[in-house]
Amino acid sequence: MSSSAFHKAFKEITFDSPLQYVKKIRLNKAGYFMSQQSMKAYMAADKIGYESPSQFSREFKRYIGRSPA
Structure with missing residues (x-):
């Protein structure tokens, strides 16, 4: 299976790209x-692999809707 075919099939099942899916799981x-x-x-x-607490905070707030604090 090609990379593009995998991405398309993955998105059809999860409604997210593989990267978005992994990010949601981590958050x-x-x-x-x-x-x-x-x-x-x-x-x-x-613990989940973010090197930058500020990047984590931005992404957490964007996904969850509130700051992690």
């Missing part, structure tokens, strides 16, 4: 860490 996981495990936002960002 949901960070939300879980912060709400269920009382983890600080910068620690959750680091």
Whole structure:
């Protein structure tokens, strides 16, 4: 399967590109860490692989609708 065919098939099933899908999974996981495990936002960002807490904060707010703090 070509890369473009994979992306098209993936988007038909998930309604997101592979990158968007992975980002949503990571941000949901960070939300879980912060709400269920009382983890600080910068620690959750680091745990899911973000190097920049400010980038994490922007993307979290864009996806979840509120700041991670």
